[in-house]
Amino acid sequence: MSWVVIALVSAALMGFVSIIDKTAHGYGRSPLTLPLLMSITQTTIGVVVLVIVGIPEDAALDEISIAVLSGFLFGVGVVTQHWILFSQEVSRTIPITQSAPIFAALIAVPLLNEAISGLQWFGIIATVIGCAVLSLRVKHDSSTGSIFLHRSFYLLMVSSVVFGASNVVGKIALNQLPLFFTHGLRTITLGMVLFVCSLRPLPRKDVAKFFSQRSLVLFLVAANDFVVANGAMILLLVALELGPVSLVTALSGTRALFVVIYSTALAFKWHGALGERTTSGVVMVKILSAMVIVIGVAAIAI
Numbered sequence: 597m598s599w600v601v602i603a604l605v606s607a608a609l610m611g612f613v614s615i616i617d618k619t620a621h622g623y624g625r626s627p628l629t630l631p632l633l634m635s636i637t638q639t640t641i642g643v644v645v646l647v648i649v650g651i652p653e654d655a656a657l658d659e660i661s662i663a664v665l666s667g668f669l670f671g672v673g674v675v676t677q678h679w680i681l682f683s684q685e686v687s688r689t690i691p692i693t694q695s696a697p698i699f700a701a702l703i704a705v706p707l708l709n710e711a712i713s714g715l716q717w718f719g720i721i722a723t724v725i726g727c728a729v730l731s732l733r734v735k736h737d738s739s740t741g742s743i744f745l746h747r748s749f750y751l752l753m754v755s756s757v758v759f760g761a762s763n764v765v766g767k768i769a770l771n772q773l774p775l776f777f778t779h780g781l782r783t784i785t786l787g788m789v790l791f792v793c794s795l796r797p798l799p800r801k802d803v804a805k806f807f808s809q810r811s812l813v814l815f816l817v818a819a820n821d822f823v824v825a826n827g828a829m830i831l832l833l834v835a836l837e838l839g840p841v842s843l844v845t846a847l848s849g850t851r852a853l854f855v856v857i858y859s860t861a862l863a864f865k866w867h868g869a870l871g872e873r874t875t876s877g878v879v880m881v882k883i884l885s886a887m888v889i890v891i892g893v894a895a896i897a898i
Contacts, residue, residue, distance in 0.1 A: 671789025703774025
């Protein structure tokens with residue numbers, strides 16, 4: 597199977613993961629409640645994978661450190677993303693974080709000697725524009741209306757930089773280590789980062805209540821992380837192993853389109869689902885912005 601198809605399937609799955617994540621956030625009182633739950637699932641996945649595959653005899657400490665760094669960067673990006681996702685619409689939050697191809701391309705050029713054509717640079721610019729427009733808000737006062745960039749945009753761009761760097765570092769790790777061993781290291785590190793960042797009084801109380809009441813959110817998070825997200829992350833690593841990191845990361849940006857499709861369809865089916873607004877203007881901005889991002893991603897991938 598082509599790495600292009602694998603990357604697109606991973607993006608489609610991650611789009612679904614984002615929808616479930618937004619749903620799960622509705623059960624907690626803190627933006628760190630879900631990351632604390634995820635720290636349990638991700639650490640468990642990492643430990644199980646490492647126990648099954650074992651440590652390669654020829655794995656050097658510096659090679660292992662690179663895989664751990666990739667997981668650490670990914671964890672920082674996830675925490676930042678979920679902090680915003682807790683209060684913002686999923687169809688606005690996720691597309692902005694999917695501008696990671698821009699930063700992956702910029703990092704991969706000097707580190708991995710990946711060449712970027714003029715058309716691919718056009719794609720980078722188009723992706724930036726699409727992300728910026730998607731985060732615009734219209735603010736009305738008594739006399740005038742003004743458009744401004746929501747402050748969450750800047751935090752999400754930081755998250756995007758970190759995601760892009762994580763993929764580049766992950767590609768370097770895959771050049772030296774077996775895929776599933778790399779996945780185990782990345783996942784257990786992700787879980788530890790989530791745990792350290794999320795271990796606060798309110799998230800702890802939320803999680804304790806979920807377990808005492810056997811809340812539905814436990815099933816949602818378990819199914820999402822153990823099956824869907826885990827599968828999507830493995831597919832992304834397979835694509836990274838087979839293809840150029842800048843282009844694979846670009847294709848993973850189509851997650852934005854899947855999120856917009858999923859969330860808008862749900863909001864039309866169940867009015868107000870996921871906190872999504874479905875006025876004609878809002879929907880048009882989301883669709884057009886996501887299409888611009890996808891056009892940019894396609895140009896990067898050509």
